[in-house]
Amino acid sequence: MALLEVDDLSVTFARRGQRTVRAVDGVSFSVDTGEVVGLVGESGCGKSVTSMAIMGLLPRHPGTRIGGKAVFDGTDLLGLDDRARRDIRGRDVAMIFQDPLSSLNPVIPIGLQVTEVLARHRGMTGGAARREAAGLLDRVGIPDPNRRLKEYPHQLSGGMRQRALIAMAVACRPRLLIADEPTTALDVTIQAQILELLKELVHDSGTALVMITHDLGVVAGMCDSINVLYAGRVVETARRRPLFREPRHPYTAGLLGSVPRLDSGRGEPLNPIPGSVRDVLSWSEGCAFAPRCSRRVDACLDETPPLVRTYDGRTYRCVDPVPLPGAVPAQAGPADQPGASSPEPNEEKTRD
């Protein structure tokens, strides 16, 4: 039994006078205790909305519809009333956000922002709460915690702010931590430190971590298993190694191939995936990625591609997946390297 089991989660936003947007369209994935799971995809693929829906943080609006289930330790988080949800949030399930400066209240000292969680969920007040807060800041690597408790967010550096947010998130030793692009707003050197800290916390406390990111480097360094999202659906799920070594979905392959490499020749062009997330079909019309896909075949537009489950526990949603290396595909030539993403030469071949 997984700690968190997200099943067929969907989120639609309907606004008067505008087209209804299906931001999340049947996302399913699971997280085991102590596991680090990545949700990867480019902007607009629905990864943040997925996390907000699980946390119950989507703005309450009559046009917002949430479907499916998110079962955490036996309770469906989506079915809880407001009060029960507030009891779980911050205590059992906590969240870290993207922009640490705007995510902290500018007019309240860091100390109170940490102790208010302790007061809410652990009933700690006064000196005990302050000592615990100082201990938390110390644990996330903020030097001189007693002084920092009295300071305001603008007096801290970017990395320190994110550390403070992490301290607030882990204050009640949650069993599940959701990190929504926690390093996007930080310098590269700080990014590495924060990731290291998260890894350490997860390892020490056995907290499960859902890592939401568009950065494949983050995924490669941290995640046990990875879900690749496209247009509101999971298109591929795999453990870390197999995914990086042999991506099966053309979108995953495209993502991996578009990462610039230090060892590529000078002046060689980058390999972006053509088009943008806006060139999307609805999943009901076929494969949403088809308009941008280099391996597109006619069958892509017939119906929603079914989820294929392989013998080694991987799943992908593609009618014409990237062949495994070593396997001799029907027509594709030797150009099909793992992670290769410039398939223009064999595009015609595969389509034949």
Add this chain to the structure above:
Amino acid sequence: MFRFIVRRLLQLIPTLFGLSLLLFIWVRRLPGGPEDAILGERGTPEMRAAIRRSMGLDEPILVQYGRFVQRLLRLDLGTSSSTKRPVVEEFLERFPGTVELTITALVIAIGVGIPLGYLAARRRGQLLDHLSVGGSLVGICVPIFFLAYVLKAIFSENLGWFPSSGRQDPTLDATRITNFFVLDGLMTREWDAAADALWHLVLPGIALASIPLAIIVRITRASVLEVLNEDFVRTAEAKGLTERTVRGRHVLRNSLLPVVTSIGLLTGGLLSGAVLTETVFAFTGIGAFIYEAINHRDYPVLLGFIMIISVVYVLVNLLVDLSYSLIDPRVRVR
């Protein structure tokens, strides 16, 4: 902090100097002079010239200005040409009334405006929201003197709930200490006098509060709506804090920043802009007196009163800036 205050007070000096020059020129550009007010239409040219000479108005204007500044440095604002009493004395007698009225209006505007603006934002698009936004538009549009007359007609002349004019019932024969009637009543333990003075403040206070109230409702509403979308409110929600904590600690406090700024500006306007309200309710404040002074071309009163009001205005805004730094640590003054 201390240096900030000193610096702001020093800035006041050039401001006042420039203001005095402008005012002096303005006031003297008014057609006619005090002699017209004193003599009426019957005065002969000789009598007019005699009066002007006795007031020193026949000298070159720069000399007059120089004398004015010289006296100003000794904190002497001269004597009123219409009442023949020192300007400072006139001011001290009337300003407390205006201050009382301004405070009443502010209490009403803030006490009603902030909760109403907050509720309107929370119930966005619902009846209360539409009512308060529409109502505030009316509040801004309706001329004060009209509102004042309507209030007076309904609540004092028809219903008889409130007195229609003055600051206090003269038959009470209350003791005067500071000329703040409510304060005097409290200090001398003449409770009925204090209550009566307070009672006299209600209707003019409401009339004067209408525009600031409307502005505060709108600013609060817009500010709350903006803060509700802030990331840190989402963080507070993600911590599982109760709705009450999220609203009180995280939403409301941040929403008040722009409201405080506007209150500072409004206070200045109220102190000097109560002319119409004071006139309708025959309320002894500076507004009605300045109006009289313009009619009588009472140069010393005009110059003196406006100079003092601008000092008060600057001081009020200094206070607002200081209080601003109390609620927003990012603008700690240096």
